[in-house]
Amino acid sequence: MTALSKVYGDVFSLFAGPTLMVVLNGYKVVRDALSNHPEVFSDRPDIPAIAIMTKRKGIVFAPYGPVWRKQRKFCHTTLRNFGLGKLSLEPCILQGLDTIKSQLLQERGAGGVDLAPLISTAVSNVICSMALGQRFHHDDQEFRTLLNLMSRGLEICVNSPAVLINVFPLLYYLPFGVFRELRQVERDITVFLKRIIQTHRKSLDPGNPRDLVDMYLLEMLAQQAAGEPDTSFTEDYLFYIIGDLFIAGTDTTTNSVLWILLYMVLYPNIQEQVQKEIDATIGRHRSPSMTDKGSLPLTEAMIMEVQRLTVVVPLAIPHMTSMDTEFCGYNIPKGTVIIPNLWSVHRDPTVWDEPDRFNPARFLDSEGKLLRKEYFIPFGIGRRVCMGEQLAKMELFLMVTSLLQTFTFSLPEGLAPPSLQGRFGLTLAPSPFTACVNPRSSR
């Protein structure tokens, strides 16, 4: 799409079947639409394959309007109460890292380790703690099954013949192949999440809410007691909210951490410089804390540069116009699907010097201090900006710092360097790779 924009301009349209889509490219246009005209560009389209499964409830795919606003606000505030953006969340993130580290020590060998399962467990456990009040062990069969079901479900929706459901919705009900598998995946996830909600309902203590599910159940009861007639706070809605938090919060963060480690394997000199900075600021014994962030500009610049180049949600989540509008000289009708091409923003040569080059120093000034750039938008911008941005930033910083403090990651001997191409699903994941994990001496 970025290549097409070079031919057709920063705003161009195409049809996906009968659906008109407008692709927005480059920083200026994306910002103008999402930040300056939020009332027009913040709706979500009704994508049949997704609508069948989400019923357009939850947050991510909910239509722009008062229900979405209330649900998003409630979840954001509740997650903040449970530590989002605060130091109290650190132990929860670091606990998962201790498990990863001991696992890495056990599994390391000359052939290298596949880091993906360990990282994804640690990441999803953070959401599990905040939303469900429980953590799962890496080997927990039920938990592994849930994670596998979620990624399989996404893969089927985005990367299989099941995408045809978007053109012929009745295909969803076909009794064979990926269509049948998709329905089974959906049923299995439903059983898992409904059971968790039920357990919470039975043990709910209004004076001591343990997690987001408890808070939600209490809000539901409060609204019922107040006789709120059109409340959207229902157990059914809660189910979709939990699903959203998992789907939005697991793959995105896991893939970001994996991309960062992959770049460290491929750029050992940058890895060494980052480790030197960590050694000088934190040393090798104390766990990293968010309070160290300001003293680790290179580490942060490296994380941002990998996020810039890899853009794990490259086309954001589709938006939709909620009214007819004139934009950049074009008439765009109500109901048009809008694709904000975040990838093109991060490779926009009018705002980035040598955009294809990996160069963490672009985020540092001449004194080595961190430079914030408004055109760095891996979490999107505007009203639909990622709700988990603060949480994701904490996770990325603490996980990456802690892992590089303890280990050096390198390419297994004799293996060709892994590709930087990525695999496109709902998020852009690195192609599977293994890395040698060498413990650093504890000085």
Ligand code: HEM
């Ligand atoms: C590095 C990790 C992450 C990245 C790069 C990322 C990126 C994004 C992007 C690009 C969007 C779409 C913005 C748009 O539609 O314009 C989004 C939406 C969203 N993200 Fe994230 N995200 C990350 C982690 C998380 C986490 C950990 C959570 C969990 C709390 C989360 C929750 C959400 C939600 C709920 C939405 C939908 C917001 C809405 O429609 O109102 N994300 N994210």
